[in-house]
Amino acid sequence: MAIELILLKDVAELGKVGDIVRVAPGYARNYLLPKKFAEKVNPGTLRRVEAIKLRLQKEHEERVAVAQAMAEKVAGIVLSIPVEAGENGKLFGSVNAQMIAEALKEQGVEVEKNIVQLDEPLRELGEFDVELKLHAEVKGTVKVNIVAK
Structure with missing residues (x-):
């Protein structure tokens, strides 16, 4: 019934x-x-x-x-994040989602740290493609270049 x-x-x-x-x-x-x-x-x-x-x-x-427009905007951005590193390229610490979100904010793109999709923090020098989940259906990618101070 x-x-x-x-x-x-x-x-x-x-x-x-x-x-x-x-x-x-x-x-x-x-x-x-x-x-x-x-x-x-x-x-x-x-x-x-x-x-x-x-x-x-x-x-x-x-x-x-709006999410697609933001994805297009971040596609051309290369973030350069200077960090302390040892001689073998290993970082003293790591680059996490919060640091990437702050670097994007400096470029004029405000995102929350939970939008930055990192399986684990970045721990070495180099260039990385980091995915941003801007919407359930829209993802963007930003290049992150980690350089030694």
Whole structure:
């Protein structure tokens, strides 16, 4: 005996906005309906959800466009990061995501350190391609040149 609802917000492991789902009455009554995650299916709700979907799609496209513009902007940048290094090219310390984000900020590109995708900090001199995850669908690459002070 399930209840049919239309989702007004994304719900993990259940569905996305606009999906029509069948759930247990208690789940609907105690969680989805009071928190305004869903409503019972009717023509008015369907129209409102379509408007929400259109707005979300437009916002998504705008975010992707901004991320693509930023990816193009960082593609031509070569960051030079001077660090203390030994004679064999090993660094005293390492270059981490925070340092790369700060170097990008000096070049006029503001990004959070969590956007910089490093498996592990860079620990030697040289030139590296570092990936930036600007959006779930858009990635950029910046060249990082680590030089000795």
